[in-house]
Amino acid sequence: MESEWMPWAERDAAAYVAVPTERDDKYSRGVLGIVTGSAEYPGAGVLGVEGAARTGLGMIRYLGDATKLVLSRRPEVVTLPGRVQAWLIGSGTDSGELGLLGTLFSDALASDEPVVADGGALEMAAEAPRAGVVVTPHYRELARMLAHVGERVSAQTIATTPSVWASRAADILRVTVLLKGSTTFIAEPLGARIAVSGAPGWTATAGAGDVLGGVLGALVATHADGAFEPGTLARLAASAQVLHATAAQRASQGGPIVALDIAEALPDAVRQLLAIRGD
Numbered sequence: 001m002e003s004e005w006m007p008w009a010e011r012d013a014a015a016y017v018a019v020p021t022e023r024d025d026k027y028s029r030g031v032l033g034i035v036t037g038s039a040e041y042p043g044a045g046v047l048g049v050e051g052a053a054r055t056g057l058g059m060i061r062y063l064g065d066a067t068k069l070v071l072s073r074r075p076e077v078v079t080l081p082g083r084v085q086a087w088l089i090g091s092g093t094d095s096g097e098l099g100l101l102g103t104l105f106s107d108a109l110a111s112d113e114p115v116v117a118d119g120g121a122l123e124m125a126a127e128a129p130r131a132g133v134v135v136t137p138h139y140r141e142l143a144r145m146l147a148h149v150g151e152r153v154s155a156q157t158i159a160t161t162p163s164v165w166a167s168r169a170a171d172i173l174r175v176t177v178l179l180k181g182s183t184t185f186i187a188e189p190l191g192a193r194i195a196v197s198g199a200p201g202w203t204a205t206a207g208a209g210d211v212l213g214g215v216l217g218a219l220v221a222t223h224a225d226g227a228f229e230p231g232t233l234a235r236l237a238a239s240a241q242v243l244h245a246t247a248a249q250r251a252s253q254g255g256p257i258v259a260l261d262i263a264e265a266l267p268d269a270v271r272q273l274l275a276i277r278g279d
């Protein structure tokens with residue numbers, strides 16, 4: 001029998017926006033370690049950083065391979081290693097050519113912090129499943145992850161029945177899965193099943209997924225204490241998808257957008273959600 005998919009609306013997502021209080025400083029708000037971007041795809045590093053920064057968090061430590069480009073766009077970013085509350089790894093990297101990035105990915109996956117894994121870190125996340133990990137593949141990437149653990153399914157089959165495969169993948173891979181598409185399906189191993197729709201078709205543009213990784217990284221870093229409780233990572237993932245879709249809608253207004261437009265519309269999307277909450 002197919003799983004029950006719970007919808008997730010702006011009102012639900014609003015509860016997962018962390019608003020700083022007078023007692024907060026940049027560390028208590030949450031620090032996100034980001035290891036994304038490579039010589040081949042430096043732009044993905046910038047897009048994830050922008051997504052996270054515009055969602056709201058205390059600080060970003062960027063340790064990927066696009067430091068120069070990231071700093072030229074966001075001088076607020078710190079490029080030294082140090083304590084973080086969560087990790088975003090893998091967007092804009094190739095799993096076959098990781099070099100030193102591979103060590104950083106395995107350190108993050110072996111750490112006690114929650115991890116958002118994308119792009120070239122997906123196969124490593126599939127190899128070493130643990131609680132507190134959420135993966136954000138599109139259909140082809142999910143097919144590759146499943147092949148990596150011996151489950152053969154084509155990207156076309158996943159595209160035709162994404163809810164079935166998001167659900168199955170979470171149970172097989174034993175990590176929380178956010179499967180990207182026109183409807184995004186979020187599944188926790190033997191747990192929550194959430195479906196989020198409503199993003200405009202204009203969202204299907206290069207780098208939009210890299211921005212989503214940043215949004216989710218920021219939400220996880222600002223809720224790191226609860227991230228290991230059953231269902232929390234799935235609800236944070238659904239909230240990130242809602243914020244991303246709201247930002248895309250605001251940026252698009254029925255017309256074309258680029259990924260950076262989505263990142264730039266995030267503060268307004270956050271305000272829209274907080275207004276629903278009554279803040």
Ligand SMILES: NC(=O)C1=CN([C@@H]2O[C@H](COP(=O)(O)OP(=O)(O)OC[C@H]3O[C@@H](n4cnc5c(N)ncnc54)[C@H](OP(=O)(O)O)[C@@H]3O)[C@@H](O)[C@H]2O)[C@@H](O)CC1
Pocket residue numbers: 041042043044045090091092093094119120138140141206207208209210
């Ligand atoms: N600005 C940045 O830095 C950006 C960086 N990005 C980063 O890039 C990394 C790889 O992500 P990805 O999703 O593109 O790669 P992947 O899943 O291997 O798919 C390759 C498949 O696509 C297909 N294909 C290619 N061209 C096609 C065409 N014209 N028309 C139709 N099909 C076409 C091709 O098919 P084939 O040519 O083999 O038949 C193959 O199957 C990832 O880390 C991501 O973060 C992106 O986010 C973009 C912005």
Ligand SMILES: Nc1ncnc2c1ncn2[C@@H]1O[C@H](COP(=O)(O)OP(=O)(O)O)[C@@H](O)[C@H]1O
Pocket residue numbers: 138180181182183184199200201202203204205206207208209210211212
């Ligand atoms: N038809 C669509 N309608 C709405 N959103 C879409 C559609 N197709 C893809 N998306 C969204 O666009 C983003 C694309 O991400 P991804 O495939 O990772 O691309 P990239 O790697 O270039 O960033 C995801 O957030 C996905 O959910």
